Amino acid sequence: MRFPTNPLASRLGKALLALAIGIGVAAGVYAHGDMVPQAVDTKSLPQLGEKWLPENPYTPEAPAHKEALRIGSSAYNQNCARCHGLEAISGGISPDLRLFDKDCSSMADAGKKQACYKEMEEYFVATVRRGRVRDGRVYMPPFEGTLSQEAVWAIKSYIDTRRVP
DSSP states (O other): OOOOOOHHHHHHHHHHHHHHHHHHHHHHHHHHHOOOOOOOOOTTSOOOOSSOOSSOSOOTTSTTHHHHHHHHHHHHHHHTHHHHOGGGOOOSSSOOGGGTTHHHHTOSSHHHHHHHHHHHHHHHHHHHHHOEEETTEEEEOOOBTTBOHHHHHHHHHHHHHTOOO
């Protein structure tokens, strides 16, 4: 059985579909690109000073580790999850931070493994502080001046707990 077609209804349907797709794409672009960094209250953590430390002071052995995880989880959700995904599980827009230093974990030589982790920590801190810009496009906003050293290391501590083996 054939149904009569109405050319006006057909064109209207196509126009509405195109509009819906356009709105969906625009929403996705603005959701990723309109990020305003949020300050984080780190008063309950040991204050680290102005000079950036070369390694995370909030390791699992550190007395402040539990508090760093609490603050880091909240700070991650406020500042990172929008692009990198809830619980550091990326939806594909930005790198999956659970896999950030995965290459290091497979190294057999303990010295090389530690050097790799140290290099990745340096890269992480530099990226968070200065952001990432390529060809004039902002892929990640800079957080220096918004996030303190304590906040950045607390976020790194949280991300380390999300690491995929």
